Amino acid sequence: MNPIRTLALGLLCLAPALAGAAEIDGSQLSVLWGVPFAGVLLSIALLPLLAPLFWHHHFGKVTAAWALAFLVPFAVVFGPGVAAAGFAHALVAEYLPFVILLTALFTVAGGIYIRGNLHGSPALNAGFLAVGAVLASFMGTTGASMLLIRPLIRANDNRKHVAHVVVFFIFIVSNAGGSLTPLGDPPLFLGFLKGVDFFWTAAHVFPETLFLIGVLLVLFYALDSWYYRQAGELGAADPTPDSAPAALGFDGKINFVLLLAVVGLVLLSGIWKSPVEWVIAGTPLGLPGLVRDAGLIAVTVASLALTPRQVHADNQFGWGPMQEVAKLFAGIFLTIIPVIAMLKAGVNGPFGAIVSAVTRPDGSPDPAMYFWATGLLSSFLDNAPTYLVFFNTAGGDAATLMTTHAATLAAISAGAVFMGANTYIGNAPNLMVKAIAEDRGVKMPSFFGYMLWSCGILVPLFVMMTFIWLQ
Template sequence: MKRHAVPAGAMLAFFLTLTGWPQCASAATPDGAALSALWGLPFAGVLLSIAVFPLIAPAFWHHHFGKVAAAWALAFLVPFAFFFGANVAFGTLVHALLEEYVPFIVLLTALYTVAGGICVRGNLQGTPRLNTGILALGTLIASIMGTTGAAMLLIRPLLRANGNRQHVVHVVVFFIFLVANAGGSLSPLGDPPLFLGFLQGVSFFWTTVHLALPMLFVCVVLLGGFYALDSYYFYRREEARSRFVESTPDSASFGIDGTVNFVLLAAVIALVLMSGLWKPGVEFDVFGTHVALQNVVRDVALIAVTLLSLVLTPRAARAGNDFNWAPIEEVAKLFAGIFVTIAPVIVILRAGEGGAFAGIVHLVNTPSGEPHDAMYFWATGLLSSFLDNAPTYLVFFNLAGGEAQKLMTTGATTLAAISAGAVFMGANSYIGNAPNFMVKAIAESRGVRMPSFFAYLGWSSAVLLPLFVVTGWLFF
């Protein structure tokens, strides 16, 4: 079917022409081979700020993290406009927002809101069997309702169930490993990097087929290790038989409030599937960024689902979850800065050996130019640990060629390595994946003394890195 381009930005472009922005409507992308690696400094600045400011200036960061992210975005856009023209800078901004950030944050907000309206109540006792069961359940549903949705649905009941236990930190840490990360390996709904891959053209069920075995291996090992560790704390360290009491003070029976959100969750899944299967061939040209009609319909409908959830969910359900907007607000502001500042990094990487990051190309490719799958797994994974896994996935997706159809076929093992590295190793640090932030914040609000940034790295280094060594050897 012939594709039609609708110049949605024509009137705005005319206005900008009159006001001194003469070339915005025909913004061009600079040659990645001509860009210096210095253009990646604002991107590095955003990520370093996320890692360092909460440690050295927590009060400042809590009140001004949005301003810090905006400052780094301007630190890229203003010099970029000076050297390449306002039209190019503006076109780059529009592309980063419309092509990647808006779909990403709209889906994340929908999942956060819908899952936050489902409240699980009742007397739950945090035994090793129950805790392992909750982690297994969250792992199973994470690919259906997203790591964000599954984490927001289950973290509060898990914390309530373990409210009277002395040792709870390991429960939350393994929850981050499994529910907030590895469990989301099997669909674009599961984890932000896979959704970005879906936006780039990767088929919806491609990861279901190609990551099933690595995901099963990682999750079974982690669940077994958690059960052994939790049993040690529960039976030997806490003398559970004599000291453990029901962690919920009332005698309410098990139940779920806000069940209407299950219907809305199904609507979210259907909308994402629709945008991947329905291809009307209509695009809107917004300052050089082509926005497909099916993506516009999906995002508008997801916003409607979010609003419906707010209207239809009983107040008691959100009150029972202590629902608030702080976690998603933090993610929205920080990721806006990340997606804007990563733009030149992606352009440089697309230049391959002709770009400033040729060293990375040589690291992940053999001398003959063929991809080295194990290196893609580790390079994507280790950078995902500290650079956030969603933009890191985009970086290596583009480094591997950026052509979804080719990567899904002849490059299938490479794309699987990139996908697994981004999803699995997003658990290596608090900044590796958006839900990690949220789970940590909710646990701390419930009185759990979560590990510091570097103490959490100690947990992941001891538990996850040896497991990933074996995973890379077995599958990549």
């Protein structure tokens, strides 16, 4: 039996004990409880380099082992009720909605085939990235990434150097482009649920977004042009020649309607308020969330049923990338439980120095420090709960943050979204895009190899943004 499934069944059997389970007090935890989470991250970073064949076949087991390394000792020390409550909350309130949404976007986007044999010139590639940046704020970074990454790779299938195209795609489409609306990235959606106006982020982060995306597009065009001309790729034979040319267009158009349904369901769950809720294994689950998730599952099934098989064949659609993300993030969502609890403890927790660093001597928030603290933690932790931690640290009142402390809220929003691009695990689409690219034969950088790209390109831009907007 799948080890994570066995773990879930065992802990959910403890449901009767959950009524008395208290929320984890992060101020009482040692930093050693963060070791399993660090183990998951290091496994993702190192094992593909040191033992690629082992990792390819056993990454699910490795992830489950780290999850057990946290849950079993935690159950022994704090009691099975508290451990099961934390597990159930991570599973029901966070992981399942996360995976259901990603699966819906992955399926719907995989059912749209961009017809026509495009040729990956620097101008075309930059155009793809620019269009993806615009789409990301309206259909989510995951939706835009899944829609465009396959045709972009196909357009460049005659080129030797393609990894840089995918890296910049992750920078721009999978992250920076989702910074303008709550539909773009999960942290902003959580802010929307907390009372931040739908268009507030677009009004206050647009200059930074335009700067970041604009500079990245210029840098990408210069680099891609060099590869195209200097590395002998100009005029390279195309493995998908125009022997049977077809007009540029879309197959699987029904999925555009289904994509609108996904957007509508997500938006509805944030606007609709209902007192109706159920408690599942100690975790409250509201009616709007249940309707959203049921609707997303229905959309996924409808897409699979209504999309012609030829469209999936043309897209080389498969479940491998989604399975990899689902398994890895299962471990991340479980082992991150004590880390988030320690962060929520604020200055009284093990990470108190980080929390206190965002406050000036006069007691006012420091936007620059909020930007970097939120961003650096979002590079390695889930950026949605990290956003909430610093949203609450800054006062937690949306009305005040949108007015008196608007610069601080803008810094938190930008840090959570922009710096999700710093690592493969900073944002879910990053890992999905990497998996799809490798499935198509693109030799992607390792975990640390990718960080060389992000540290060399993104971090200097973040420093410039700090001096321009966050002083």
